[in-house]
Amino acid sequence: MDTDADTLTVLKSSFGYDSFRGLQEEIIDNVLAGRDSLVLMPTGAGKSLCYQLPALMFKGITLVISPLIALMKDQVDALNVNGIPARSINSAQSRWEMEEIQGEIRQGHIKLLYAAPERLALPDFRSFLHSLDLNLIAIDEAHCISEWGHEFRPDYRNLLQMRQDFPQVPVIALTATATQRVREDIISQLDLHEGQVFLSSFNRGNLSYSVYPKSESISLLMSMMQKLKGQSAIIYCLSRRETEELADGLKRRGFEARPYHAGLDAQTRRQNQEDFVRDRVPIIVATVAFGMGIDKPDVRLVVHNSIPKSLEGYYQETGRAGRDGLPSECVLFFGYGDKARQDYFVNQMESPTEQSHARQKLSQMVDYAQSASCRRRILLEYFGEEWTEENCGGCDVCLRTADDFDATEISQKILSAIIRTGERFGAVHIIQVLTGSREKKVLDLGHDRLSVYGIVRDFDRTELREIVGQLRARGFLVRKEGEYAVLAVTPEGREFLQQRKRLALPRPQSPKDEERHHRSRRSSEPIESGDYDEKLFQELRSLRRRLAEANNVPPFVVFGDVTVRHIAASVPLTLEHFASIPGVGEVKLRQYGQAFLKVIQEYAEANGLPPVTYDRLVRWEVGNEPVGRERPSRGRGATYEATRELLSQGLSIGDAAQQRGLARTTIVGHLERISDQEEPLDLTHLLPSPERLSEIEQAFHSCGSIFLRAVWECLGPEFSYEEIRLARLYLRQEGRLPQE
Numbered sequence: 001m002d003t004d005a006d007t008l009t010v011l012k013s014s015f016g017y018d019s020f021r022g023l024q025e026e027i028i029d030n031v032l033a034g035r036d037s038l039v040l041m042p043t044g045a046g047k048s049l050c051y052q053l054p055a056l057m058f059k060g061i062t063l064v065i066s067p068l069i070a071l072m073k074d075q076v077d078a079l080n081v082n083g084i085p086a087r088s089i090n091s092a093q094s095r096w097e098m099e100e101i102q103g104e105i106r107q108g109h110i111k112l113l114y115a116a117p118e119r120l121a122l123p124d125f126r127s128f129l130h131s132l133d134l135n136l137i138a139i140d141e142a143h144c145i146s147e148w149g150h151e152f153r154p155d156y157r158n159l160l161q162m163r164q165d166f167p168q169v170p171v172i173a174l175t176a177t178a179t180q181r182v183r184e185d186i187i188s189q190l191d192l193h194e195g196q197v198f199l200s201s202f203n204r205g206n207l208s209y210s211v212y213p214k215s216e217s218i219s220l221l222m223s224m225m226q227k228l229k230g231q232s233a234i235i236y237c238l239s240r241r242e243t244e245e246l247a248d249g250l251k252r253r254g255f256e257a258r259p260y261h262a263g264l265d266a267q268t269r270r271q272n273q274e275d276f277v278r279d280r281v282p283i284i285v286a287t288v289a290f291g292m293g294i295d296k297p298d299v300r301l302v303v304h305n306s307i308p309k310s311l312e313g314y315y316q317e318t319g320r321a322g323r324d325g326l327p328s329e330c331v332l333f334f335g336y337g338d339k340a341r342q343d344y345f346v347n348q349m350e351s352p353t354e355q356s357h358a359r360q361k362l363s364q365m366v367d368y369a370q371s372a373s374c375r376r377r378i379l380l381e382y383f384g385e386e387w388t389e390e391n392c393g394g395c396d397v398c399l400r401t402a403d404d405f406d407a408t409e410i411s412q413k414i415l416s417a418i419i420r421t422g423e424r425f426g427a428v429h430i431i432q433v434l435t436g437s438r439e440k441k442v443l444d445l446g447h448d449r450l451s452v453y454g455i456v457r458d459f460d461r462t463e464l465r466e467i468v469g470q471l472r473a474r475g476f477l478v479r480k481e482g483e484y485a486v487l488a489v490t491p492e493g494r495e496f497l498q499q500r501k502r503l504a505l506p507r508p509q510s511p512k513d514e515e516r517h518h519r520s521r522r523s524s525e526p527i528e529s530g531d532y533d534e535k536l537f538q539e540l541r542s543l544r545r546r547l548a549e550a551n552n553v554p555p556f557v558v559f560g561d562v563t564v565r566h567i568a569a570s571v572p573l574t575l576e577h578f579a580s581i582p583g584v585g586e587v588k589l590r591q592y593g594q595a596f597l598k599v600i601q602e603y604a605e606a607n608g609l610p611p612v613t614y615d616r617l618v619r620w621e622v623g624n625e626p627v628g629r630e631r632p633s634r635g636r637g638a639t640y641e642a643t644r645e646l647l648s649q650g651l652s653i654g655d656a657a658q659q660r661g662l663a664r665t666t667i668v669g670h671l672e673r674i675s676d677q678e679e680p681l682d683l684t685h686l687l688p689s690p691e692r693l694s695e696i697e698q699a700f701h702s703c704g705s706i707f708l709r710a711v712w713e714c715l716g717p718e719f720s721y722e723e724i725r726l727a728r729l730y731l732r733q734e735g736r737l738p739q740e
């Protein structure tokens, strides 16, 4: 059997995904080959799959060492919900519970056993392990073994003994630690020198970074919270008092927020954390103690209300945003008062070396905050990674410089118009004059006879308003509040005019532009807000929360945001269609499919989404376009064309995916779209062998279905989803698919 098809099949049936990400496939192959691996990938890259999938393919059991009970519990829940037999043994369990679990494990059905490192020191546990058919040891959060790391756990040292006790069992160690020193330490501590090191970039492409002045924090926070629409945010503060005050302030303004800090009693802390993880409150206002033990994948915003101590800490804490790969924001508010507070802490330190170390770290952090160059570059270079892109497209500096334009002339025109009309009018009138309006007031005042009348052609009124706003922000204009809001030119503004200075301003943005930016920095996931119906999305989220509460698991264990967005964008009305959504594995389909379909059907009826025809359904399935809903065209044509170009040059799906930086499934999706067009593509070089093709064709007929999942189930695990999909495409072109 082709192992490649095999892992892909398990990937879909047990985890619901169609393709591997990044280095996952290579790592899994290495693990399956029985070799050691060290996996260095950033948060959210999908490290867990690298041991979870092999665990399913091994005959015996995989031991997973994980530092925190809460983390273990979430992971075990998430696996169980996917129908994967996993258990944990931990100190929160009674003796009786533990024995029951051990009994279950002895029966041999359990594939993954999670345990904390301290357990490895217990002789009972060790002899229990020896009685098992242990195939793999996975060490999650492996940086905990290093004293140089920020989360050193002495108990991780028990792993050395473990290594000696089970010399024949391969080890996979995983961490998101970006520092060189810690990485080297892991390798030497675990004696991994013969293992393979898998290192991916630590760039978090879905995160955007920005810094704002602290003086703006309150108003900006409000607008950010508004924009979140109930999705999750973490706000980090320096002190306990600050967290309490900010949480109160947010509550007074109508945003559900909870504080979290070491001064709260354990019960309250646990409750606040759980309410956040379970989506009962969207915002947590915390000291940096918060977040170590949680793996919430759908945090959309991480705010630092004060400057943190080091870039290392900052990368770590912002890393808690967007683990699921969806676009998320990291915002830092910077003010000198906060820097002074940090300086004070540094000065309190006793050891001079410690002090100078801390001072250096703080100053690197301040440099980041004040930088005029790409923030992503600073972060990555701090960790020794080279970043060569001119413009990252996902930090405030790059977005600004990408868009700065020479505003000298337009600003001169605006200021002159204000002066010529006697500094007695507001922005609306000034803009009318500049754009040559035939408005009665303009004509009555004789402003159409001024030299500035109608001299602006290349900006529309909205853009001009924005430039006027920029000029106010620069201090060139003031608004005199009187009966009417009147604009006047300040001394700085006059100086600018007289000295013929040059001026660059951010290019005014129409909503279209903003979309363009966002698109430009997202490489993979096609689903963005705007691709789906927000109201439906919210209904699906609340269904997810109800199901989660009923099963006593966090909502993201039911389905992640990526999946919920896909559902909202594609409006599946049948189980077959639902099954094709990324993140829907077999067990989740059985467990939650009907509940979701019911909500979707009701929503579709109430909102007049037309019933889905068979043909459109298939087309959806292949093209990932929302059904029953016109969507503004976003120039998808160009992306299909680019794919067509590559494939018609004879490239394979994999090569085309690599060239375009897209997932294989996306490429196949494009292909299916293209084949709807007049000039279908020659598919022959993409098809499975003639024998396999004919087997697939027979399956389509004998199952009497054109749905992938049904046919895939008929065919069994030797066939991959992708080849069936490609075959279906070909058979459709040839008119050889069964009619319904």
Ligand code: ADP
Binding pocket: 017, 018, 019, 020, 021, 024, 041, 042, 043, 044, 045, 046, 047, 048, 049, 297, 323, 324, 325, 560
């Ligand atoms: P890490 O441990 O590296 O921080 P996780 O293992 O928690 O990351 O995975 C992050 C997210 O990515 C999870 O929501 C997971 O389900 C998802 N994921 C992992 N692998 C894939 C894949 N091949 N396709 C789609 N999603 C994936």
Ligand code: MG
Binding pocket: 047, 048, 140
């Ligand atoms: Mg992880």
Ligand code: ZN
Binding pocket: 373, 374, 375, 376, 377, 391, 392, 393, 394, 395, 396, 397, 398, 399
């Ligand atoms: Zn940048």
